[in-house]
Amino acid sequence: MLILCGIIMKILMFGWEFPPYISGGLGIVCYELTKALVNKGHEITLVLPAIKGKVDPNLHVTLVSGSQMTIDALPEPVRSEIKKEVMRQLEIKRIDSPLRPYITQKEYSELPIKIADLESEYLTKTQDLHRSFELVFSGDYGPDLISEVTRYSILASIFAKIPHDVIHIHDWLTVMAGIKAKQISGRPLVYHVHSLEFDRSGENMNREIYNIEKLGMELADKIIPVSYYTKELIIKYYGIHPDKIEAVHNAVKKEEVAPSCESSVSELKRDKIVLFLGRITFQKGPDYFVEAAAKVLQKRKNVRFVMAGSGDMAPRMIERVAQLKIGRYFHFTGFLRGSDVEKIYAQSDVYVMPSVSEPFGISPLEAMRYNVPVIISNQSGVAEILKHALTVDFWDIDDIANKIIALLDHNALRNEMVTRASEELKNFQWDKAAEKVADIYNEITKHND
Amino acid sequence: MRSQNTMINLCFYFQVHQPKRLRKYTVFDIGKSHFYEDDEVNRSIMQKVANKCYLPANNVMLQLIKQYEGRFKISYSITGMAIEQFKRFSPETLDSFKRLADTGCVEFINETYNHSLCFLFSKDEFVNQLRLHKEMVQKEFGQTPCTFRNTELIYNNDVASAAEDLGYSVILAEGADKILGWRSPNFVYQPQSCQKIRLLLRNYKLSDDIAFRFSNREWNEFPLTTEKYASWIHSHAGSGEVINFFMDYETFGEHQWADTGIFEFLNALPASLLNHPDFCFTTPSEIRDKLSPVAKLDVPEFISWADIERDLTAWKGNSMQDDALETLYSLRETVYKKGDPNLLAAWRFLQTSDYFYYMCTKWFADGDVHKYFNPYKTPYEAYINFQNVLADFILTLEQ
Numbered sequence A: 001m002l003i004l005c006g007i008i009m010k011i012l013m014f015g016w017e018f019p020p021y022i023s024g025g026l027g028i029v030c031y032e033l034t035k036a037l038v039n040k041g042h043e044i045t046l047v048l049p050a051i052k053g054k055v056d057p058n059l060h061v062t063l064v065s066g067s068q069m070t071i072d073a074l075p076e077p078v079r080s081e082i083k084k085e086v087m088r089q090l091e092i093k094r095i096d097s098p099l100r101p102y103i104t105q106k107e108y109s110e111l112p113i114k115i116a117d118l119e120s121e122y123l124t125k126t127q128d129l130h131r132s133f134e135l136v137f138s139g140d141y142g143p144d145l146i147s148e149v150t151r152y153s154i155l156a157s158i159f160a161k162i163p164h165d166v167i168h169i170h171d172w173l174t175v176m177a178g179i180k181a182k183q184i185s186g187r188p189l190v191y192h193v194h195s196l197e198f199d200r201s202g203e204n205m206n207r208e209i210y211n212i213e214k215l216g217m218e219l220a221d222k223i224i225p226v227s228y229y230t231k232e233l234i235i236k237y238y239g240i241h242p243d244k245i246e247a248v249h250n251a252v253k254k255e256e257v258a259p260s261c262e263s264s265v266s267e268l269k270r271d272k273i274v275l276f277l278g279r280i281t282f283q284k285g286p287d288y289f290v291e292a293a294a295k296v297l298q299k300r301k302n303v304r305f306v307m308a309g310s311g312d313m314a315p316r317m318i319e320r321v322a323q324l325k326i327g328r329y330f331h332f333t334g335f336l337r338g339s340d341v342e343k344i345y346a347q348s349d350v351y352v353m354p355s356v357s358e359p360f361g362i363s364p365l366e367a368m369r370y371n372v373p374v375i376i377s378n379q380s381g382v383a384e385i386l387k388h389a390l391t392v393d394f395w396d397i398d399d400i401a402n403k404i405i406a407l408l409d410h411n412a413l414r415n416e417m418v419t420r421a422s423e424e425l426k427n428f429q430w431d432k433a434a435e436k437v438a439d440i441y442n443e444i445t446k447h448n449d
Numbered sequence B: 001m002r003s004q005n006t007m008i009n010l011c012f013y014f015q016v017h018q019p020k021r022l023r024k025y026t027v028f029d030i031g032k033s034h035f036y037e038d039d040e041v042n043r044s045i046m047q048k049v050a051n052k053c054y055l056p057a058n059n060v061m062l063q064l065i066k067q068y069e070g071r072f073k074i075s076y077s078i079t080g081m082a083i084e085q086f087k088r089f090s091p092e093t094l095d096s097f098k099r100l101a102d103t104g105c106v107e108f109i110n111e112t113y114n115h116s117l118c119f120l121f122s123k124d125e126f127v128n129q130l131r132l133h134k135e136m137v138q139k140e141f142g143q144t145p146c147t148f149r150n151t152e153l154i155y156n157n158d159v160a161s162a163a164e165d166l167g168y169s170v171i172l173a174e175g176a177d178k179i180l181g182w183r184s185p186n187f188v189y190q191p192q193s194c195q196k197i198r199l200l201l202r203n204y205k206l207s208d209d210i211a212f213r214f215s216n217r218e219w220n221e222f223p224l225t226t227e228k229y230a231s232w233i234h235s236h237a238g239s240g241e242v243i244n245f246f247m248d249y250e251t252f253g254e255h256q257w258a259d260t261g262i263f264e265f266l267n268a269l270p271a272s273l274l275n276h277p278d279f280c281f282t283t284p285s286e287i288r289d290k291l292s293p294v295a296k297l298d299v300p301e302f303i304s305w306a307d308i309e310r311d312l313t314a315w316k317g318n319s320m321q322d323d324a325l326e327t328l329y330s331l332r333e334t335v336y337k338k339g340d341p342n343l344l345a346a347w348r349f350l351q352t353s354d355y356f357y358y359m360c361t362k363w364f365a366d367g368d369v370h371k372y373f374n375p376y377k378t379p380y381e382a383y384i385n386f387q388n389v390l391a392d393f394i395l396t397l398e399q
Helices: A025-039 A059-063 A076-084 A105-109 A115-123 A127-138 A145-161 A172-185 A197-201 A207-219 A228-238 A286-299 A314-323 A339-347 A363-369 A397-409 A411-425 A430-448 B039-068 B080-089 B091-102 B123-141 B157-165 B204-211 B226-234 B262-274 B284-290 B319-329 B332-338 B341-349 B363-373 B379-398
Strands: A010-014 A043-050 A090-096 A166-170 A189-193 A222-225 A272-277 A303-308 A330-334 A350-353 A374-377 A390-392 B008-016 B074-078 B106-108 B170-174 B189-191 B198-202 B242-248 B279-282 B295-297
Touching (some): A025 A430, A166 A172, A172 A189, A172 A207, A207 A228, A222 A228, A222 A430, A272 A339, A314 A330, A339 A363, A350 A363, A350 A397, A363 A374, A390 B379, A397 A411, A397 B379, A411 B319, B039 B091, B074 B091, B080 B091, B157 B189, B170 B284, B198 B242, B204 B242
Parallel strands (some): A010 A043, A043 A090, A166 A189, A189 A222, A272 A350, A374 A390, B008 B074, B008 B279, B074 B106
Antiparallel strands (some): B189 B198
């Protein structure tokens, strides 16, 4: 359905993942937001990095650190919709690049494909591209992530010639591309912040990435963080004036989920299941989940802990579980895909998101769609909008354990939370988020004209 | 001199209550610590409220009573939970209430000792808590109460009958639209099932003008002066016999801060009200001798003075509240049989209605008021903490 309201905008958008190639929450967010904007009549050209050709079929898993989701992980109605749907006003352009959202420098250097491999392919392309390319390649840079981001930006700048009213970028990988496009077209720039280097790495921030983020924030006409939590971090750590920042919370898909429980009765199900699902990285706080599990197991034995996902902290977590001698109650599933994700949500009794720093955190909303009560970190954006969730400080393992046990023990608590939460989920609509984003476009283009 | 019949009686009654806040009690405390109260928080809240409200408000009341030489009268209901905490954390507050009692112009009303919902769960316990509270009023204030108000003005025909059976001559309730219909709250009624007891109904509009709206700048009557307020009351001359102003005492200085001018308002109010010769101050028990019921009032369903609904849904009805309440009251026989005064006292203080109020999830309409009074971030946390405490209490009971 096309709902026209306000001024129609032509948006030049730079992203880095989009269904069906998604590894985290951002692909879904980008998909839902663009869909809602297009429904309001706006026109979007979405520029994405994409791997073509020589890529190993198994690359997707090894490439993406602790990746959570693929297209197959999405519930069926959405999955087919994505496959079938051609959005009339959304044009997707792909640029050859191995950029991936959660890639680290180390992983990048271990990639089976390198810029050098792609080079010959690029050089055969348009004259325009060829010229830009030479610019980049004339510099003395190694095959590192930052250079890849720069190269992407120069390739992307070609698209700046497409007519547009506003430029919309998502996270640091696209910052240079957005800046470049703004230099060329002079149109206002919106920087949508889904996560910060501070979230991903805490105090051990990569300076170069931080600098790119800060530059993007300084040059952007408006910054849209996904929460007030992230807004505060931007003010505090990046020194940006609050007036330039307007938080827009993510929303949740409307589609109903029919948990397929009958087919999924596994061995585990004799006990209650407490779930962690996410990348096993510093940012997600997996270590606090393990410590809380040990605390719970001091008091209750009829419970299993499941850690679903992969990531650089996985080996340490496995060791810690062994050291605590709770291995018989603690299960690592590795990276889950497709119906396994649905199954694990549907079988779980408690979902825990102990993130150290979570700009939004869409996975608790997913768990809630499967009628799983959730415990979420206070250090998250989603805690700002969820009323019917239990909140904890990620470091307070006693409190996490206390709340897990309460949910295991008391049906009255579970029932009340689950009933209220399913009502609450209906409030978080992408339409409303897109409306706020469109208002921001209007505001900054007015100033610009 | 005017005949008593043309006079309109102004009946001011103030509720005084402070729950004992529970300390943060996790599953790891169960079986290890049997101390449930947060002394630090309770001390600081009691001292804060004493300084902001109880002491200054009592001071104003005492001055007014002296100044008007018997023409200014008020009444209080003070819960056992509040009195116990006065003794521990603010003895000067209790002394100042005693001085008010000594004037002879203050009536003390009877209620459940623990500000509990026991009427809904156990008639034995209801009788016991009323007796405990009556004994406390006798001991502290030297009065034997003959007026009864149930916790949070929870009321129906059965509450009235129970009160009549226990010998009370006046009972208080909310003047809710749904029980009054076209009738006015400004008369004395008789509960449907009763012969003797008088029913006094809160005039919620005039009460809430002070309690809720006084400092609200959005209100089109802001600012509320004593002259304006008195003129609204005086407009009732000739229609009505008693106007009941029931409110939390914490209105003065705690809900409406001193800088809103609430104490000046209070101080000037008796003069403005007595300016009209047809108005006088009364206490509930005096009504018994002054006025007769104009009609019977049938209230089969429970009402209260809480929220828009004026029903019980602030304290019971959601699954957490019901689970916690049912578990707690299922212990009655065991607790009685054990006869241990410490266990009995602990079981009773856990009955304080506030703990169930904190578990209320109907935030949508009444969220603001609930949040203001709720020390927990969510009703779920309130429930978890209470259930942990209760689990320890049950363990102790079973030993």
